[in-house]
Amino acid sequence: MSTSAAAARLEALQAQLPETTRLLAVSKGQPAASMRALVELGQRSFGESRLQEASEKQQELADLEPLDWHFIGRLQANKVRPVLRQFGTIHSVDSLPLAERVSRIAAEEGLQPRLFLQVKLRLDPNKAGFDPAALRQHWPVLQQLPSLQIIGLMTMAPLGLDREERLQLFAECSALAGELGLRELSMGMSGDWPEAAQAGSTWVRVGSALFGPKP
Numbered sequence: 001m002s003t004s005a006a007a008a009r010l011e012a013l014q015a016q017l018p019e020t021t022r023l024l025a026v027s028k029g030q031p032a033a034s035m036r037a038l039v040e041l042g043q044r045s046f047g048e049s050r051l052q053e054a055s056e057k058q059q060e061l062a063d064l065e066p067l068d069w070h071f072i073g074r075l076q077a078n079k080v081r082p083v084l085r086q087f088g089t090i091h092s093v094d095s096l097p098l099a100e101r102v103s104r105i106a107a108e109e110g111l112q113p114r115l116f117l118q119v120k121l122r123l124d125p126n127k128a129g130f131d132p133a134a135l136r137q138h139w140p141v142l143q144q145l146p147s148l149q150i151i152g153l154m155t156m157a158p159l160g161l162d163r164e165e166r167l168q169l170f171a172e173c174s175a176l177a178g179e180l181g182l183r184e185l186s187m188g189m190s191g192d193w194p195e196a197a198q199a200g201s202t203w204v205r206v207g208s209a210l211f212g213p214k215p
């Protein structure tokens with residue numbers, strides 16, 4: 001990755017994001033050197049989807065001031081403990097049993113992870129997430145789980161929606177978060193972050209539009 005091209009992309013993105021929308025740099029598949037270049041430009045929050053890959057890069061970047069690591073991948077039950085040790089925020093808690101497990105292990109580890117509950121607002125066999133009705137039903141239980149900071153909702157738009165349909169989907173997610181009293185929204189990726197930001201996303205998760213094509 002050319003540092004100047006990355007700097008230009010980062011600056012352009014930051015200039016277009018509303019003040020209330022933060023940028024999560026999705027660095028999966030990118031080398032630590034590319035991340036280091038963004039850190040030098042002031043970026044501190046990074047999203048990773050695979051534990052092993054993230055661990056290697058965390059070691060390579062250990063000389064820097066601690067970075068803000070977010071886990072955005074599918075969270076397997078047997079990876080909860082190492083993910084909690086290495087990430088302060090998880091965007092992909094998609095069931096009550098998984099939330100209960102995260103709560104129990106966080107308590108054992110003396111941690112208070114920040115969680116987004118992933119919701120699925122459209123039928124989409126490729127995506128995980130709480131059904132909104134199930135989330136409303138489980139919410140009283142979820143809220144009481146110890147050692148968790150449930151801060152918001154995360155969603156992904158299925159492929160093939162047009163701009164209006166994406167805006168509608170993100171607005172629904174925002175309304176659901178409001179109903180539950182949650183303030184943070186993790187919505188929007190390279191292809192749809194403008195609509196997500198317009199709908200009130202507080203974290204856009206941007207990979208390719210920031211780092212450029214995969215090396």
Ligand SMILES: *Cc1c(COP(=O)(O)O)cnc(C)c1O
Nearest residue numbers: 026072189190205206207208209
């Ligand atoms: C890869 C990924 C992103 C970033 O995707 P881009 O299209 O490269 O911006 C965002 N969120 C999740 C959950 C991802 O897996």
